[in-house]
Amino acid sequence: MMRRSGWIALALVLVLFPLSFDNPYYEQLGSLVLLAAISASAWNLIGGYAGQVSVGNAVFFGAGAYMPLLFYKLWEVSPLYGFPAGIAVSVAIAIVIGIPTFRLSGHYFSMATIAVAELIRIVVSNWDFVGASIGLTGPAVARDWTDLVFRSSIPYYYMFLTVLTVLLVMTYCIERSRFGYYLRALRSGERAARSLGVPVSRCKLYIFILSAVFTSLAGSLYAIKFGFADPASGFGILVSVNMVIVAALGGAGRLLGPLLGAVILIPLQSETNTLFGGGGTGFTYILYGGIIMLIARFEPGGLLELWERIRDRRASRRAVALKEALAASLPNSQAGR
Amino acid sequence: MVLMQVIVAGLLIGAVYALFSSGLTLVWGMMNVINFAHGEFVMLGMYVSFWAFTLLHFGVASFSLAAAVMLFILGVLVYICLIKRVMRGPMLAQILSTFGLVLVLRYSAFWAFGSTFVSLPEDILGPSLNVGGILLSAPKLVAGCVALAITIGMHLLLTRTMLGSQILAVAENRNAAMLMGIRPDRMQAIAWGLSGASAGIAGALIATFFPISATVGESLGLIAFVVVTFGGFGSVPGAMLAGLIIGLIESLSAFYFGPIYQDVFVYALFVLVLWIRPRGLMGKA
Numbered sequence: 001m002m003r004r005s006g007w008i009a010l011a012l013v014l015v016l017f018p019l020s021f022d023n024p025y026y027e028q029l030g031s032l033v034l035l036a037a038i039s040a041s042a043w044n045l046i047g048g049y050a051g052q053v054s055v056g057n058a059v060f061f062g063a064g065a066y067m068p069l070l071f072y073k074l075w076e077v078s079p080l081y082g083f084p085a086g087i088a089v090s091v092a093i094a095i096v097i098g099i100p101t102f103r104l105s106g107h108y109f110s111m112a113t114i115a116v117a118e119l120i121r122i123v124v125s126n127w128d129f130v131g132a133s134i135g136l137t138g139p140a141v142a143r144d145w146t147d148l149v150f151r152s153s154i155p156y157y158y159m160f161l162t163v164l165t166v167l168l169v170m171t172y173c174i175e176r177s178r179f180g181y182y183l184r185a186l187r188s189g190e191r192a193a194r195s196l197g198v199p200v201s202r203c204k205l206y207i208f209i210l211s212a213v214f215t216s217l218a219g220s221l222y223a224i225k226f227g228f229a230d231p232a233s234g235f236g237i238l239v240s241v242n243m244v245i246v247a248a249l250g251g252a253g254r255l256l257g258p259l260l261g262a263v264i265l266i267p268l269q270s271e272t273n274t275l276f277g278g279g280g281t282g283f284t285y286i287l288y289g290g291i292i293m294l295i296a297r298f299e300p301g302g303l304l305e306l307w308e309r310i311r312d313r314r315a316s317r318r319a320v321a322l323k324e325a326l327a328a329s330l331p332n333s334q335a336g337r
Numbered sequence: 338m339v340l341m342q343v344i345v346a347g348l349l350i351g352a353v354y355a356l357f358s359s360g361l362t363l364v365w366g367m368m369n370v371i372n373f374a375h376g377e378f379v380m381l382g383m384y385v386s387f388w389a390f391t392l393l394h395f396g397v398a399s400f401s402l403a404a405a406v407m408l409f410i411l412g413v414l415v416y417i418c419l420i421k422r423v424m425r426g427p428m429l430a431q432i433l434s435t436f437g438l439v440l441v442l443r444y445s446a447f448w449a450f451g452s453t454f455v456s457l458p459e460d461i462l463g464p465s466l467n468v469g470g471i472l473l474s475a476p477k478l479v480a481g482c483v484a485l486a487i488t489i490g491m492h493l494l495l496t497r498t499m500l501g502s503q504i505l506a507v508a509e510n511r512n513a514a515m516l517m518g519i520r521p522d523r524m525q526a527i528a529w530g531l532s533g534a535s536a537g538i539a540g541a542l543i544a545t546f547f548p549i550s551a552t553v554g555e556s557l558g559l560i561a562f563v564v565v566t567f568g569g570f571g572s573v574p575g576a577m578l579a580g581l582i583i584g585l586i587e588s589l590s591a592f593y594f595g596p597i598y599q600d601v602f603v604y605a606l607f608v609l610v611l612w613i614r615p616r617g618l619m620g621k622a
Contacts, residue, residue, distance in 0.1 A: 047429065051427070055373075055436065096608070099612075100608075100611040101611055103615070106428050107371050107428075108566070108611060108615065111562050111566065111607075115562065115563065115607045116608060118600070119601055119604035119605060122597070122601055122604075126597050241436070244436070248429065248433055282444045282447045282448050285443070286440065288437075289437040289441035289442075289444065291437070292433050292436060292437030292440065293419065293434055293437035293441065294437075295433060296419075296423050296431070296433040296434035297422050297434060300430035
């Protein structure tokens with residue numbers, strides 16, 4: 001684990017990042033990285049820590065993105081009121097998916113998430129009440145501060161940073177709690193965990209609900225940042241894919257894996273999009289698919305694990321070298337042993 | 338009479354669903370690996386048929402064969418290069434690998450063939466037939482019957498031949514099969530090849546009556562999952578029955594509620610099956 005100086009340095013970089021540039025592009029990019037890190041960290045709870053691969057977390061993101069805008073459209077209230085509504089809908093969906101599938105093997109869960117996400121995407125894209133294929137828009141000009149409409153990205157950046165911090169602190173606490181041990185046990189062997197008395201289905205359901213809550217929150221934050229959501233940006237399958245790949249690249253089931261993945265992938269995505277223009281989106285996905293396959297094939301533990309392995313190997317090599325040097329300098333002693 | 342026509346059309350398309358789903362159920366039941374890219378395999382089968390028809394002037398029978406052969410090869414390659422390596426790894430790696438394959442295949446096709454729909458000429462298999470007042474389009478009739486025959490053939494191949502017994506033996510117990518002199522890697526590669534070939538032929542059959550595009554694999558792949566879950570995974574007869582039922586449900590819901598909602602009913606059925614009977618119609622408990 002990281003030393004204290006490492007944590008302080010990380011916190012300083014994150015807090016000072018938008019202040020060190022006077023450039024809206026970097027401020028925007030920074031906030032996008034944090035948003036991706038939030039949703040990927042939320043996915044990481046169920047996909048990484050519990051080992052249940054959800055490929056439909058977009059459904060929570062979409063619910064979270066739509067609710068604030070829907071509240072604004074219907075009653076012209078602050079989008080903030082929609083946040084809990086989005087969370088409530090997401091929790092309900094998580095329960096509907098979770099209860100039947102968590103009794104079964106993991107593949108059923110993956111397929112159920114993707115099927116429910118698609119089902120809801122199709123319904124939303126054809127339902128005029130929620131704007132059908134056009135989607136919904138939020139307030140264009142702030143009436144007061146509760147509309148959360150700012151011209152600069154900096155307020156959003158700090159909002160996202162706060163949510164991310166809360167999520168990561170919570171994850172850290174879960175990692176160290178009894179519940180965290182249960183999760184680790186069921187990830188490495190469900191049957192063994194069950195036989196040792198771990199309430200497997202209930203643990204999976206709880207962590208899935210928690211994941212849904214934070215994914216929904218990420219969706220709501222997306223909606224207030226961009227002021228709009230449509231079926232593709234809220235419920236699209238690529239929204240789910242993004243969460244999975246960001247977390248898996250950095251390291252699934254690790255506290256800082258999603259953040260690392262977001263720091264690498266989001267700027268990359270933004271670069272390829274500007275490089276290839278509108279036609280580049282297809283190319284971005286080919287690249288994504290290639291990266292996913294390479295991670296799965298060679299480094300299923302992600303970059304953090306790769307880095308730890310390299311570090312350990314170097315450390316052990318250094319220890320061996322030290323031992324040999326000692327043995328050479330003291331030929332008659334027992335140092336070589 | 339209209340209702341009768343809707344029912345027959347549903348059963349015919351259902352037979353095609355049964356065909357490519359039986360390929361998916363084969364690798365899933367055998368190796369416990371889900372191929373998320375199965376719909377993309379069907380899509381590639383459609384494009385192979387289209388280009389074989391357009392550039393090489395193949396007939397329906399020969400381009401179906403070409404699609405089957407090409408997709409057999411692709412299936413074997415995917416097994417050797419990817420699945421074999423991740424099969425015994427963590428589940429995250431298994432799911433990620435075929436998910437990555439989906440993105441690569443779908444968007445490569447998008448990139449190479451463009452976003453416009455293409456289609457084979459409508460009269461490629463002759464005009465529509467009128468059977469006792471029911472109007473049937475010839476391509477759908479041929480596709481449905483051929484698909485049914487091949488699905489039954491696949492079931493017979495698995496249950497009545499030496500090759501099939503060897504494949505099932507590896508599925509049952511890899512080590513025991515190895516002791517009997519069966520090469521598990523070869524059998525699993527063949528299973529992936531057969532799975533690809535079934536998708537390829539299904540793609541060729543669908544291409545005769547359905548517009549071809551790079552994104553068509555998405556909904557077809559999801560239908561295959563629903564069929565496999567509904568039928569019980571690993572069971573070819575289950576997939577056949579489930580395919581027919583789902584074709585029927587799709588056709589009827591499109592008729593009564595409009596075509597937009599046909600997928601909604603299929604996915605809702607999927608969630609319902611998970612709640613009520615998760616092992617499917619013919620799955621082992």
